Amino acid sequence: MLNTFDILETIRMIQDECLDIRTITMGISLLDCIDPDIDKACAKVYDKITSKAQDLVRTGEQIEKEYGIPIVNKRISVTPIAMLAAACPEQNPVKFARALQKAADTCGVNFLGGYSALVHKGFSAGDMALIQSIPEALAETSNVCSSVNVGSTRSGINMDAVALMGRIVREAAEKTADRQCIAPAKLVVFCNAVEDNPFMAGAFHGVGEPDCEIHVGVSGPGVVRSAIAKYPDASIDELADVIKKTAFKITRMGQLVGARASKMLNVPFGIVDLSLAPTPAVGDSVAHILEGMGLECCGTHGTTACLALLNDAVKKGGVMASSNVGGLSGAFIPVSEDAGMIHAAQNGTLCLEKLEAMTAVCSVGLDMIVVPGDIPAESISGIIADECAIGMVNNKTTAVRLIPAIGKQVGDMLEFGGLLGSGPVMAINPKSCEKFISRGGRIPAPMHSIKN
């Protein structure tokens, strides 16, 4: 039976604490669109996406009204395009990016992810051409997102791909230097990428997924922060309990919305990704949760421990609330998208090395970090390699989304606007790792990958 307190609590969460459904993401398989004629393949891609997702945005808006809960983004993820590009080796894969952009425009979605390649053990047909076309594709399109998986716990790290991605990230930034270097903000380099991630820029529709399905990504850092603010003197285990209870409520809402969307669209329900995803809005920051636990500023000593506690409690609370939890699930720490992180980076408390440590316990990795424009491609590769090593050894997803700010130095800012926010240029280590990166080859999989 409903009581007044519960009703008002829900309304307060939505109205004052920025609780929202971050995204409804429709995963669409494009395997049946493969064609040796790239123009035919592009036409099939456009037709399939626009027919499957034609009602996605309208359905999302209807659910928003029905439950009174904002659904911030409606998105689409597709089969990694490298698999389609493999069938037409002589052609420029950017044509696919244009077709995806056209489909995104027709459907009215905010982002479309899947201009991707999976090369964790090596390059197969189509992979190299697709990766090399990423800067052009991201510069030409506005809503298409790209990702490349360069490592996994089972296969090790493809260092040739890591070296290549350093150059690609730089090139993408250079191509959009006149537009706040926006292209690399839509490009994620993964280790242990997941196949059912609804969050951008790293979403793609894995080959093991069904033809079409609906995923939901919930958010709610503001709700967790207000919940722990009510217990200023609680012990750590009491704090973990408060976070678990809050995560349960948030995830239940995601489950409800996902189930409803799946029924309305007549598409199977995939997963709920119970991530705490911050936005630049006041009161929607993960850094402020950590500060609420007792840190003077995010990035100081104790930050990694607080984040580990938060990430674990979010998962534990959320798991019981949903029939299928998947995606990345945990706490995101994107610097430019989080008011508290931006502040901590600006005042020098949060540095790249601390963020790297935090990625060992958060749900993903080095996210939306702006680095000086003169960063060598090899240093970007070195950062990617470090991050992949953390993911590979710890059996978790890690990712790198770095934005080289062409023409800017430490202390300057890049302004992306919207959910992507604004990022201060952060210092990197000036010493070179060029020799290591130029060796090429593969870092072997760790001992614990041999599980069978």
Place this chain on the structure above:
Amino acid sequence: MRAVITVIGKDTVGILHKVSGICASHNVNVIEVTQSVMQDMFAMIMMVDISRISTDFSVLSDEMTALGKSQNLDIHCMHEDIFNSMHEI
């Protein structure tokens, strides 16, 4: 099927009348109302039956939001499932 309508704001003449008027015009039956006025602040929670609603639920929701805006009140109209799912195991 039921929905919850909440109204919070400064107390004025005829709030309940206007909200229930919109409900009646869409064939929505009011099941239960709790309201309290503290000093001059008005808070009402109304449980309504929407199983015989004559229009789309989003129309009712839009009209309530519009009423809230015009009267300077905070009105939410939400399907009861969201409360049930969040607060019950």
